[in-house]
Amino acid sequence: DAGITQSPRHKVTETGTPVTLRCHQTENHRYMYWYRQDPGHGLRLIHYSYGVKDTDKGEVSDGYSVSRSKTEDFLLTLESATSSQTSVYFCAITGTSGGRTGELFFGEGSRLTVL
């Protein structure tokens, strides 16, 4: 199994508060991703990173920011959480070297509830 952990796994917060989710990998993979999963929408890409300090927006980036100061950590921040950001958030990683095929490896997910 890919070494990827998300924290916290569950969080309940109130509207307007800041929230940071952390994704940590031990695989030294170049690419890291944040997705959100909601019923009827599948997985939607929020942001992704293609290297340290290199990030790009996904399909649903409004209201989210990310940072990657080192290879192993990718942080997702909700500056001021809203109820529409209640979701399950998945981190994923992939590598491109050594014959890797680009398949994603997922963390266990972080369930966020914004009241």
Place this chain on the structure above:
Amino acid sequence: ELKVEQNPLFLSMQEGKNYTIYCNYSTTSDRLYWYRQDPGKSLESLFVLLSNGAVKQEGRLMASLDTKARLSTLHITAAVHDLSATYFCAVDLSGTYKYIFGTGTRLKVLA
């Protein structure tokens, strides 16, 4: 903008039957992936399809890719209850490692 559509969204089938899930995408891509998700769990990789005409098989599941038609199929042969899950396809946007997912197909196999 890359759009990925799966159909059907829900599929209820009897054990022993065959069925196909379809994944259509809107822009050029040679890389398509299938994932499985059990309820309340994370996603796991099923198939990696990296070229036109690629076909992969694992047990009762077979996936194929037609890049000209921008279509991938996931065929289920003689379904069993253990295959009940949600299946997602994902497409790499023109080789950028930016992956867009379909909405998923929730499969329920009835005993």
